[in-house]
Amino acid sequence: AYHVCHDGREGHQGASFLCTNGTLFDQTKFACDWWYNVDCSKAIEHYKLNADPLKNPYVPKPKPEELQEEPHGVYYRKSYD
Secondary structure, eight states, rough: OOOEEEESSSSSSSSEEEETTTTTEETTTTTTEEEGOOOOOGGGGGGGGGOOTTTTTTOOOOOGEEEEEESSOOOOSSOOO
16 A cells, blocks of 8 residues: 555545555556566665656646756756745
8 A cells, every 4th residue: 555645636635545466566656566576675765756746746747937947958946945
């Protein structure tokens, strides 16, 4: 099971999901996958993906006017209020 807090789909409490038998939640895909495709030993390395709105489908995407381009072509949010 995994829980998404405050994503707007289920009100303020968020939403909970269950992975089917034989699957685990894959933090790199934000989805359930077969147990043999998920490397649980690397889970801590993937925690930072939860806060990245460009990778996490449950985090609202910033509006274009909230972004600024860096010289190397990557866009960053102007402020994180």
